[in-house]
Amino acid sequence: MTLRALIIDPRDNVANLIGPGSKGAEVQCTVERQKETETVRLLDDIPSNHKFARTDIQAGEPIVKYGLSIGRASKAIRRGEYVHVHNIESNRGRGDLQAK
Amino acid sequence: MRDFFYGYPRPDGQVGIRNHVLMLSGTLYANPTCERVAHMVQNTIPIVHPLGRCQIAPDLAQTFRTLVGHGNNPNAGAVIVVDHFKEQGCTADDIAHEVAKSGKPVEVVNIRREGGAIEALAVATRLAVEMNRKINMQQRERTGLNKLIYGFNCGTSDVTSGLAHNRCVGWVCDRVIEAGGRALGAEVTEMMGGEELIRARAKTPEVAAKLLGMIERMEKSILACGVDLRGSQPTGDNIAGGLSTIEEKSLGAMQKWGSKPIVGAVDYAFPIGEESGLWLMDTPGHGGESITGIAASGSQVMSFSTGGGHTINHPLMITMRLTGNRESWELMKDTMEVDVSDMFEGASLDEAGERLFNEVLDLCDGKMSKAEALREFNAFAINRCGPSV
Numbered sequence: 001m002t003l004r005a006l007i008i009d010p011r012d013n014v015a016n017l018i019g020p021g022s023k024g025a026e027v028q029c030t031v032e033r034q035k036e037t038e039t040v041r042l043l044d045d046i047p048s049n050h051k052f053a054r055t056d057i058q059a060g061e062p063i064v065k066y067g068l069s070i071g072r073a074s075k076a077i078r079r080g081e082y083v084h085v086h087n088i089e090s091n092r093g094r095g096d097l098q099a100k
Numbered sequence: 101m102r103d104f105f106y107g108y109p110r111p112d113g114q115v116g117i118r119n120h121v122l123m124l125s126g127t128l129y130a131n132p133t134c135e136r137v138a139h140m141v142q143n144t145i146p147i148v149h150p151l152g153r154c155q156i157a158p159d160l161a162q163t164f165r166t167l168v169g170h171g172n173n174p175n176a177g178a179v180i181v182v183d184h185f186k187e188q189g190c191t192a193d194d195i196a197h198e199v200a201k202s203g204k205p206v207e208v209v210n211i212r213r214e215g216g217a218i219e220a221l222a223v224a225t226r227l228a229v230e231m232n233r234k235i236n237m238q239q240r241e242r243t244g245l246n247k248l249i250y251g252f253n254c255g256t257s258d259v260t261s262g263l264a265h266n267r268c269v270g271w272v273c274d275r276v277i278e279a280g281g282r283a284l285g286a287e288v289t290e291m292m293g294g295e296e297l298i299r300a301r302a303k304t305p306e307v308a309a310k311l312l313g314m315i316e317r318m319e320k321s322i323l324a325c326g327v328d329l330r331g332s333q334p335t336g337d338n339i340a341g342g343l344s345t346i347e348e349k350s351l352g353a354m355q356k357w358g359s360k361p362i363v364g365a366v367d368y369a370f371p372i373g374e375e376s377g378l379w380l381m382d383t384p385g386h387g388g389e390s391i392t393g394i395a396a397s398g399s400q401v402m403s404f405s406t407g408g409g410h411t412i413n414h415p416l417m418i419t420m421r422l423t424g425n426r427e428s429w430e431l432m433k434d435t436m437e438v439d440v441s442d443m444f445e446g447a448s449l450d451e452a453g454e455r456l457f458n459e460v461l462d463l464c465d466g467k468m469s470k471a472e473a474l475r476e477f478n479a480f481a482i483n484r485c486g487p488s489v
Contacts, residue, residue: 090345093329
């Protein structure tokens, strides 16, 4: 069965996997309300419905989902890599940074 | 598309979807009386809480306003307010005085005045029996959706939330508003990161400024704690569900807002205005506190959308739970009403949204929520803005 993923906004640099995915698997990504699909090969095992990078992302660059920033990359992320708390920093509610 | 429901008109113009006698506790020490009466007498709902004493003035005012709001909620056909002695600023007499303005029957039981807990229980029970026999003669009447305040909220979110069930809630908001009704959301913590969207959606710059002010206050109160918000928001279950940051959670949560303009914003537990459209309330992300504020504003029915599954329900505002996560549905379907997980297998937003819409209107007509059938009440929680003193 082909793995599928959803890209919510054309500006997004992450995609949401539908179901779980294994390292090396190819995922067919659909951008919402668009016909064309793109294929991304997963570089990590990804838990059910979690995110992976649709493009290469430089450290410090915004992570874009719903067409808006949901944080910034804490390290360089390659296309197909798992994207979650290990490589995204939130820009909001960071009392820990303010306290330093 | 249906644009009506069958409800109970109240003297103040609101329309209830239930016709309960409400046992409203003024202070924590009156809780057992309220709970016992509700156990004994059919169709009688207890509102109990740990507050009403030793609160600083603005905090006590918020408790008072929330309790009055529940007395005024049109799902209550009659109200019995109970307290144990005399609490300045939050007496049963004061609460009853405000609720009586709605025109519905209101009674007060003061435990001390009645001669102690046993006598007070007898008096309150007798009142509840009489009130039930009286209000249960009332018939449901056909009512336009202009009388509906559709509450919505979400919790235990995961990545399916922003993709599936929250969008269905937004779809229902749009239909309710198109029929002249009001939709009421909240959860200011889950607006952090969505400021751009709020500026674009607010009907006036004043509404946008009020909402942005709420977000700023919320973020300042978090920063003042000197910690990283992550783990609290997004919660541990959000992170396990694939949500990485509060911004991602917010943008997913805001899918519940549908596509209509935000016509107004109110502080916690205040009534909203008459204008049809999307309204928002200043509440934290805490589910119980958030939906309690919405119920105090007069909302009759609430959709609670959840990724991980949830048991949340409000005792008076009929609460239905939905999910787009198939695994959560399978695990939690005893306490949830609607499954929209087929959206990941090709079901359209229109199909899934209409399924939710029909369930909401059926609940308005009297269909029992699963929480009602189970007589399970778990989410009455008054938000606090001060310490206990």
